[in-house]
Amino acid sequence: MAIQYLAANRFGLGRRWDDPAIHDPRAWLLRQLADFDPAPPPIAALEGRAAIATAYIEYREDRRAMRREAAEAAPMSEEEKGMDPELRRLARSAIRRHYVDGVAARLTTAVASPTPFAERLTHFWSNHFAVSADKIAVIGFTGNYEFEAIRPHITGKFADLLIAAVRHPAMLLYLDQAQSFGPDSPVATRIRRRQNRPGPGLNENLAREILELHTLGVRTGYTQADVTAFAKALTGLTVAGLGRGAGQRLMPAGAAPGETVFIPQLHQPGEQTILGKRYADGGAKQAEAVLRDLAVHPATAQHIATKLARHFTADDPPPAGRAAVGRFPEERRRPPLALPHPRRLARAVAGGARDVQVAVGLDGVADARAQAPRARRAAEYRRALRSARPAGVATGIARGL
Numbered sequence: 001m002a003i004q005y006l007a008a009n010r011f012g013l014g015r016r017w018d019d020p021a022i023h024d025p026r027a028w029l030l031r032q033l034a035d036f037d038p039a040p041p042p043i044a045a046l047e048g049r050a051a052i053a054t055a056y057i058e059y060r061e062d063r064r065a066m067r068r069e070a071a072e073a074a075p076m077s078e079e080e081k082g083m084d085p086e087l088r089r090l091a092r093s094a095i096r097r098h099y100v101d102g103v104a105a106r107l108t109t110a111v112a113s114p115t116p117f118a119e120r121l122t123h124f125w126s127n128h129f130a131v132s133a134d135k136i137a138v139i140g141f142t143g144n145y146e147f148e149a150i151r152p153h154i155t156g157k158f159a160d161l162l163i164a165a166v167r168h169p170a171m172l173l174y175l176d177q178a179q180s181f182g183p184d185s186p187v188a189t190r191i192r193r194r195q196n197r198p199g200p201g202l203n204e205n206l207a208r209e210i211l212e213l214h215t216l217g218v219r220t221g222y223t224q225a226d227v228t229a230f231a232k233a234l235t236g237l238t239v240a241g242l243g244r245g246a247g248q249r250l251m252p253a254g255a256a257p258g259e260t261v262f263i264p265q266l267h268q269p270g271e272q273t274i275l276g277k278r279y280a281d282g283g284a285k286q287a288e289a290v291l292r293d294l295a296v297h298p299a300t301a302q303h304i305a306t307k308l309a310r311h312f313t314a315d316d317p318p319p320a321g322r323a324a325v326g327r328f329p330e331e332r333r334r335p336p337l338a339l340p341h342p343r344r345l346a347r348a349v350a351g352g353a354r355d356v357q358v359a360v361g362l363d364g365v366a367d368a369r370a371q372a373p374r375a376r377r378a379a380e381y382r383r384a385l386r387s388a389r390p391a392g393v394a395t396g397i398a399r400g401l
Contacts, residue, residue: 040112
């Protein structure tokens with residue numbers, strides 16, 4: 001029963017009273033990855049980005065109107081009387097409804113899900129690519145962010161998950177990328193010349209967050225110059241319908257509110273050098289090329305694999321687990337299977353509590369069974385190198401593109 005308990009609690013969300021018995025923990029975990037539904041009914045029923053963006057636009061217009069008509073405020077409920085005026089406006093807006101509906105759908109899905117291991121992975125990645133609802137523009141998008149950028153990619157490639165998270169309106173608004181202009185972009189240059197003042201500035205928040213938290217991790221060799229160059233490569237990405245000024249006037253025809261768009265006139269022209277590699281100016285493809293390289297960087301593998309080890313084992317993973325996480329096969333030209341394959345996690349659960357502690361390592365590299373004879377481990381290692389295929393996000397960082 002100890003193994004069944006570990007499977008349900010360490011890799012899932014706990015047991016419900018009516019859950020069937022777990023006869024084969026390994027098969028139980030593997031089945032969940034195949035059966036996972038990214039958009040179950042509670043989530044599929046929610047409104048999309050356009051409705052959320054429209055709610056924010058309406059809130060913004062309503063806020064301006066209420067400032068003009070403050071003397072004619074509507075009667076307040078007892079709950080609202082103690083609120084700050086801004087919070088009262090927010091409580092009455094549709095933005096809050098989108099947030100509350102998203103929270104309810106997330107909870108309902110987690111409680112009723114027949115695939116708690118996949119839900120646990122969803123929560124891990126949502127935390128890894130966290131956004132904050134402190135900004136009013138982000139509040140309505142927070143649920144949609146997990147449902148559109150995270151859930152569909154937890155069994156795919158890490159690079160695809162990274163790109164989806166970075167390009168979602170919640171991330172672009174949270175880290176002010178939607179207001180980042182290339183210093184030498186056509187728009188910034190025109191503003192300097194016509195208005196004789198500094199043009200709109202470059203914002204490095206998103207670039208720094210990607211390098212420090214989402215991929216490489218802190219103190220992994222990148223420099224301030226890398227951050228600045230990456231921020232320049234990211235310029236041009238913005239969100240349709242939510243702002244005012246030059247960026248919104250240049251929106252592509254037909255762009256729906258809440259849609260992520262690339263505006264060439266906001267992009268910093270020219271080649272960028274990041275981590276010693278030169279990236280040609282290919283518009284939106286320039287930043288995507290950087291993201292795909294970061295996704296398969298050895299430091300990214302080490303950073304995220306360690307986080308997974310902590311999540312599924314302990315805050316301070318045991319030495320055997322840390323050693324497995326940090327091991328890379330030298331025979332490969334690119335850093336390959338960097339995070340634990342779900343089959344490795346499942347095999348660890350099926351193998352016993354001790355194995356769980358050492359299993360979170362490199363797929364096809366670290367053998368989950370610490371007690372296995374050395375010759376057998378070496379043979380499995382060689383077989384894994386010959387037959388390795390790109391690992392998914394739930395399975396680890398994908399090698400290649």
